[in-house]
Amino acid sequence: MTFQNLLVEKRGAVSVVYLNRPEKLNTLNQDLHNELFALTEALHEDTETRVVVFTGTGKNFSAGSDLTDPVMAKQATATRLEKLRYMKKGPRTISSIYGINQITIAAINGYALGGGACIASACDFRMGADNCRVGFPEVGLAMNLSWVALPLCVHLIGPARAKEMVILARKEKAETLLKWGFLDQMVPEAQLLDEAMKMAELYAAQPPIAAQMVKRSVNAISSALDQSIMHMDSDQYLYAVSSEDFKEATQAFFEKRDSTFQGN
Numbered sequence: 534m535t536f537q538n539l540l541v542e543k544r545g546a547v548s549v550v551y552l553n554r555p556e557k558l559n560t561l562n563q564d565l566h567n568e569l570f571a572l573t574e575a576l577h578e579d580t581e582t583r584v585v586v587f588t589g590t591g592k593n594f595s596a597g598s599d600l601t602d603p604v605m606a607k608q609a610t611a612t613r614l615e616k617l618r619y620m621k622k623g624p625r626t627i628s629s630i631y632g633i634n635q636i637t638i639a640a641i642n643g644y645a646l647g648g649g650a651c652i653a654s655a656c657d658f659r660m661g662a663d664n665c666r667v668g669f670p671e672v673g674l675a676m677n678l679s680w681v682a683l684p685l686c687v688h689l690i691g692p693a694r695a696k697e698m699v700i701l702a703r704k705e706k707a708e709t710l711l712k713w714g715f716l717d718q719m720v721p722e723a724q725l726l727d728e729a730m731k732m733a734e735l736y737a738a739q740p741p742i743a744a745q746m747v748k749r750s751v752n753a754i755s756s757a758l759d760q761s762i763m764h765m766d767s768d769q770y771l772y773a774v775s776s777e778d779f780k781e782a783t784q785a786f787f788e789k790r791d792s793t794f795q796g797n
Contacts, residue, residue: 534575538565540590546583546737555591560599561648566622573629583741584733585633587656588640588726597647613771620767623648623680631655634745636736640729641665651682654689657748659715660729662722666704667715673702674786675778679766684759690714
């Protein structure tokens with residue numbers, strides 16, 4: 534399968550998937566969403582790959598959504614129904630990565646923000662370079678954290694830390710992420726992919742049927758109640774971005790100043 538925005542490198546039973554838009558900080562545009570979904574669909578039929586490692590080409594994992602994507606620009610004049618349909622792209626991407634049969638590892642280089650952090654959260658394990666930074670900037674821009682990613686964050690670091698990480702919208706350092714349990718390992722930047730491959734080969738050596746059964750069962754247990762609320766996160770997003778606070782946050786972002794929120 535040929536991709537324009539992904540690089541897939543086969544290393545025996547391990548597939549290394551590079552988000553490959555380095556000139557755009559590997560931000561997620563419509564095409565990359567579609568390619569990630571196509572990749573996950575192909576992996577469902579792939580019995581040779583046992584572990585998938587996600588990382589980013591260049592200096593960063595992914596800086597989140599591509600705000601310059603022409604498809605996103607069209608949302609300004611779209612109907613609410615069209616916006617709601619568009620908003621299903623993100624949840625579809627994250628759910629498809631979470632549902633991959635194979636063991637998944639995020640090798641986080643540089644920044645993993647917004648949608649990039651969501652992708653990392655959807656993987657089974659996260660290894661971070663010692664200089665990586667992970668954050669969910671949405672609340673700082675007067676948006677909710679959508680893309681069915683909030684419960685994934687809660688599962689990883691617990692409710693109190695998840696509230697801190699998401700509400701304060703900071704770019705957390707690797708040391709903090711490791712202490713909280715968001716990262717499973719922290720390694721020197723130059724060794725990130727080599728160390729991720731060591732982890733991948735360890736899991737690839739396990740019997741795949743049993744390993745994948747355990748993965749699916751653990752995910753089913755931990756996420757059993759997720760859809761009871763997260764089916765509404767796209768609706769919450771549309772409500773949030775219709776607020777005056779969202780307009781203020783957007784304007785302040787481009788003017789490089791602090792926002793003043795009124796709750797309107």
